[in-house]
Amino acid sequence: MKRKCDAIQLSLFDNDYRDKTDNQLISELTNKVDMVSDMWEGDYRLEKLFNCLTPQRRRIASAAIELYKRKEVKKKGAIIIRSSADIYNIMRPVLDDLLNEEFWIIALNLSSRVIMQKRISIGGIDQTCADVRLIMRVLIEAGATQFVAVHNHPSGNQKPSNADRKLTEQLKKAADIFNIRMMDHVIITNQGYYSFCDEGLL
Incomplete structure (x- = not known):
């Protein structure tokens, strides 16, 4: 479990997002969440991942997941x-x-x-x-x-x-x-x- 959390944290948080435009941030975060989405399935739920994160990273992860879900909704139009x-x-x-x-x-x-x-x-x-x-x-x-x-x-x-x-x-x-x-x-x-x-x- 810890190894999987570490892998997801590294995938989501290996960049500094402060200088990104809104469009760049949305694109980068949704692509990253898309990349690690397979890790979510199977043996644990998202709240377990959130328990591994610092408050700041938890907020970023929540935003990334919300953006990813919106992206998935649009795909199904x-x-x-x-x-x-x-x-x-x-x-x-x-x-x-x-x-x-x-x-x-x-x-x-x-x-x-x-x-x-x-x-x-x-x-x-x-x-x-x-x-x-x-x-x-x-x-x-x-x-x-x-x-x-x-x-x-x-x-x-x-x-x-x-x-x-x-x-x-x-x-x-x-x-x-x-x-x-x-x-x-x-x-x-x-x-x-x-x-x-x-x-x-x-």
Whole structure:
């Protein structure tokens, strides 16, 4: 474990970033995180790596990981969603290993092609808030005709809470008003996922 932490630290922190422009920093950090991303998989979670870092390096690593996830989201802009498994495969790299809940939407066109992915909110360990009106506005501005709601459960529990069920109902009703189809609401955990559509709840 220590050897792997040392290797990742060396890969991420072997340069002085103070004189870099924003674009240079984004490019360099995302490329570095891309290079070491294979080291993340398998035998430990990201928080274990963070425990090996100094506070300053922890902040840099957090920023690099966030930039990497944004880069991965942008890569998937041309993907067509056909199933809950597609949603899981798109969003797991974004939501995996997070310590807090995050709520995202994926906007789709008539062909079920992804036209936008956007984080709506960040919550606590076991809940997050999502503003239905804000979500509708984002979808309308994106020109979406369909959408998917996605959030994670850091606890690993795939079962939706009562709040999850209520929010799904509210989103479905609001979307129907604007003639936008709610394709699915997927809960992602490190053990798998739960699909409201697959369970016949949409």
